[in-house]
Amino acid sequence: xxxxxxxxxxxxxxxEQQLRLLVRHLPVDCDVVTxxxxxxxxxxxxxxxxxxxxxGMHGNRDLSALPRLVREIRGGRYDVVHTHLYRACVYGRIAxxxxxxxxxxATEHSLGDSQMEGRRLTAGVRALYLASERLGRATVAxxxxxxxxxxxxxxxxxxxxxxxNGIDVARFRFDAxxxxxxxxxxxxxxxxxxVGGVGRLTAGKRFEVLVRALAELPDDVWLLLVGGGxxxxxxxxxxxAAGVADRVLFTGERPNTESSQGGSGLDLPSLIGAMDALAxxxxxxxxxxxxxxxxxxxxxxxYVSCPAVDDLPPGAAPFARRxxxxxxxxxxxxxxxxxEGPRPRSxxxxxxxxxxARSADRLMDIxxxxxxxxxxx
Numbered sequence: 419x420x421x422x423x424x425x426x427x428x429x430x431x432x433x434e435q436q437l438r439l440l441v442r443h444l445p446v447d448c449d450v451v452t453x454x455x456x457x458x459x460x461x462x463x464x465x466x467x468x469x470x471x472x473x474g475m476h477g478n479r480d481l482s483a484l485p486r487l488v489r490e491i492r493g494g495r496y497d498v499v500h501t502h503l504y505r506a507c508v509y510g511r512i513a514x515x516x517x518x519x520x521x522x523x524a525t526e527h528s529l530g531d532s533q534m535e536g537r538r539l540t541a542g543v544r545a546l547y548l549a550s551e552r553l554g555r556a557t558v559a560x561x562x563x564x565x566x567x568x569x570x571x572x573x574x575x576x577x578x579x580x581x582x583n584g585i586d587v588a589r590f591r592f593d594a595x596x597x598x599x600x601x602x603x604x605x606x607x608x609x610x611x612x613v614g615g616v617g618r619l620t621a622g623k624r625f626e627v628l629v630r631a632l633a634e635l636p637d638d639v640w641l642l643l644v645g646g647g648x649x650x651x652x653x654x655x656x657x658x659a660a661g662v663a664d665r666v667l668f669t670g671e672r673p674n675t676e677s678s679q680g681g682s683g684l685d686l687p688s689l690i691g692a693m694d695a696l697a698x699x700x701x702x703x704x705x706x707x708x709x710x711x712x713x714x715x716x717x718x719x720x721y722v723s724c725p726a727v728d729d730l731p732p733g734a735a736p737f738a739r740r741x742x743x744x745x746x747x748x749x750x751x752x753x754x755x756x757x758e759g760p761r762p763r764s765x766x767x768x769x770x771x772x773x774x775a776r777s778a779d780r781l782m783d784i785x786x787x788x789x790x791x792x793x794x795x
Contacts, residue, residue, distance in 0.1 A: 432617075515553045547571070587769050592763035643666065721738065722742070
């Protein structure tokens with residue numbers, strides 16, 4: 419079987435890095451087309467031996483990209499076209515059908531109740547999404563929560579499949595030597611208690627809540643923000659105004675798998691291992707990948723929204739706690755977690771449930787059903 423993955427961009431982001439991890443575990447011949455931004459993940463995919471094509475698309479209304487994508491699909495003689503992220507789903511589904519490929523699968527990574535991929539949902543966005551959705555065979559939701567949102571939008575239930583995001587659990591396994599080395603390289607003081615936040619630095623992630631909480635915590639508590647984005651300067655100013663700028667570290671974007679680019683070696687597993695707790699103040703998540711990765715490292719986790727945890731049976735993630743409210747709620751919760759003292763850094767059932775191997779196996783069932791024109795349920 420031969421599959422083409424079409425994605426909006428390949429900068430460092432959750433969907434982009436999830437695609438790289440998935441391609442590594444799918445037992446099919448995979449190529450990738452990125453409509454825009456062939457960034458670090460494109461370079462890493464190429465280093466993995468994956469053929470990556472950049473379509474050079476200029477904006478959402480660059481219709482000239484459509485015939486170019488049709489030609490790529492026809493020339494590649496693909497059995498399955500798999501699209502990721504909104505723009506790629508719209509253009510990719512249309513192009514696949516024009517190229518004669520009917521086995522079209524789309525993964526919905528970032529659908530919230532009021533936003534998609536960090537942007538406000540509108541009637542026009544929904545209408546275009548639903549019109550193009552009919553051109554595919556299956557729409558994959560990364561959690562049961564997203565599946566229910568799709569149903570409320572109007573996507574027929576039998577067309578929706580749930581394939582959770584996956585992680586390489588072994589990559590996040592706690593390593594005491596790696597932890598100490600990473601903390602030393604970050605310049606953290608001995609004995610510092612490190613609260614981590616992981617994700618795109620956008621308004622929707624609400625990392626300013628953690629900055630304000632830091633101002634109410636003892637001076638040996640530090641905040642480590644892993645990710646890049648348009649809100650970085652705003653967060654730096656917030657930290658300065660709160661008097662905690664010297665206790666907030668910004669790492670920029672970091673890969674969650676080995677990078678072909680080498681560099682500092684401070685990848686996401688190393689940085690999560692350097693933390694003492696992870697806090698996720700985002701009020702609207704489609705999955706909550708950073709929470710699952712932190713659980714795999716044995717960290718206690720405080721979150722506002724995390725379908726990955728909430729969709730599991732009680733007790734699957736005993737050290738993950740829901741926090742409601744703003745900075746004051748995180749202050750109280752962090753004080754409590756710290757007072758409870760360190761625990762063994764082992765991965766709970768929840769982390770193993772979201773193994774990337776399990777996700778790849780489930781997706782293969784959907785590919786097979788799509789090529790046969792039947793439901794995979």
